Amino acid sequence: MNTIAMNSMQRTLTALGQQEPDRVPLFLLTTLHGSREVGLPIQEYFSRAENVIEGQMRLLRKYRGDCLYPFFYASIETEAWGGDTVFLPDGPPLCGAPVIQRPEDIDSLQPPSVADAAGLGRVLDSIRGLKAKVGDTVPIIGVAISPFSLPVMQMGFDHYIELIYEQPERFERLMQANIDFCVEWSNAQLAAGATAICYFDPVSSTTNIPRELYLKTGQQVAKRAISRIKGPTATHLASGRGLPIIGDIADTGTAVVGVSVLEDLAELKAAANRRVSLLGNLNGIEMRHWTAAQAELEVKRAIAKAGRGGGLLLGDNHGEIPCQVPDEVLLAIGDAVERWGRYPLDWVDDWTDPKPA
Numbered sequence: 398m399n400t401i402a403m404n405s406m407q408r409t410l411t412a413l414g415q416q417e418p419d420r421v422p423l424f425l426l427t428t429l430h431g432s433r434e435v436g437l438p439i440q441e442y443f444s445r446a447e448n449v450i451e452g453q454m455r456l457l458r459k460y461r462g463d464c465l466y467p468f469f470y471a472s473i474e475t476e477a478w479g480g481d482t483v484f485l486p487d488g489p490p491l492c493g494a495p496v497i498q499r500p501e502d503i504d505s506l507q508p509p510s511v512a513d514a515a516g517l518g519r520v521l522d523s524i525r526g527l528k529a530k531v532g533d534t535v536p537i538i539g540v541a542i543s544p545f546s547l548p549v550m551q552m553g554f555d556h557y558i559e560l561i562y563e564q565p566e567r568f569e570r571l572m573q574a575n576i577d578f579c580v581e582w583s584n585a586q587l588a589a590g591a592t593a594i595c596y597f598d599p600v601s602s603t604t605n606i607p608r609e610l611y612l613k614t615g616q617q618v619a620k621r622a623i624s625r626i627k628g629p630t631a632t633h634l635a636s637g638r639g640l641p642i643i644g645d646i647a648d649t650g651t652a653v654v655g656v657s658v659l660e661d662l663a664e665l666k667a668a669a670n671r672r673v674s675l676l677g678n679l680n681g682i683e684m685r686h687w688t689a690a691q692a693e694l695e696v697k698r699a700i701a702k703a704g705r706g707g708g709l710l711l712g713d714n715h716g717e718i719p720c721q722v723p724d725e726v727l728l729a730i731g732d733a734v735e736r737w738g739r740y741p742l743d744w745v746d747d748w749t750d751p752k753p754a
Contacts, residue, residue, distance in 0.1 A: 405536060413707075420739045421711050422710045424464050425712060430720055439486065443490070446522035446523040459728075471490075475551060489720075511582050527590070528590025541595070544578070584628075597633050598634060616646075623649050632646050662675065662709075
């Protein structure tokens with residue numbers, strides 16, 4: 398029995414080592430909640446690193462999670478390529494018009510310099526500021542959109558799928574440019590103090606493309622990129638299904654897979670076979686309407702399915718909790734993890750799921 402209290406870093410590293418820490422690590426990936434905490438509109442909140450540092454530190458103390466998540470918004474990467482962002486008052490910022498208007502634009506495409514991108518600089522400043530506050534006691538999670546998934550924002554999903562199937566040479570040129578950018582951006586975050594990189598790769602999910610295509614494209618791109626990233630990565634499919642390819646994802650060298658609520662955690666844990674750890678898979682959309690009792694039940698269900706033996710980071714299934722999820726639910730999740738996530742999980746032996754998922 399593990400009776401030694403751990404800090405968040407120790408707890409996470411133990412779980413990732415497929416061992417049981419003092420309790421299941423809780424990774425609440427909240428971003429927009431920070432703007433509410435500091436009382437600023439979303440666009441103003443993300444305009445200064447100091448706002449995000451303050452917001453993330455308040456959320457860490459309030460929800461008692463085990464990581465800091467200085468992710469701003471996905472389109473901050475396409476801003477570096479010359480794109481823009483559409484800000485909403487009550488939701489995540491959206492990507493503006495595609496920066497690649499025609500496939501021919503790829504012929505002259507050059508990856509931008511991370512150092513020259515103001516938005517990326519704010520993210521790096523946020524990571525540095527958080528690192529100064531927590532040192533090595535709390536994991537700081539950086540984010541990079543995978544080179545294989547970034548083109549959805551660069552040129553639109555339909556045009557990108559056509560490129561994959563119809564123009565393999567331009568596809569390869571785009572992948573090389575995106576790999577170079579992804580690697581530079583990931584390594585800059587690690588150098589600033591990030592503990593690991595969340596490698597968002599939803600296009601690789603079997604929800605979006607068949608496994609056969611993934612093995613020829615997304616997996617090969619991931620191998621090329623991840624091998625050059627100078628720190629651990631967690632591959633996240635952003636709600637997409639990954640059970641049929643979880644072993645293939647492990648082959649890329651990643652340490653964690655963000656898994657979907659559409660799949661069973663027990664089956665995912667068995668398929669992972671201790672080669673990768675799991676992050677998930679609480680339903681962030683339904684979470685908006687949970688009661689405290691339902692939050693507790695969902696936490697118990699997830700821990701019962703995948704908590705034994707370590708290898709589980711409990712979190713949402715998408716990689717960003719909607720800002721409409723109320724404090725009461727997130728606080729109830731934290732309470733439930735404190736109550737039911739303590740190792741050893743002896744209660745699991747006698748527990749019957751009242752409503753099997």
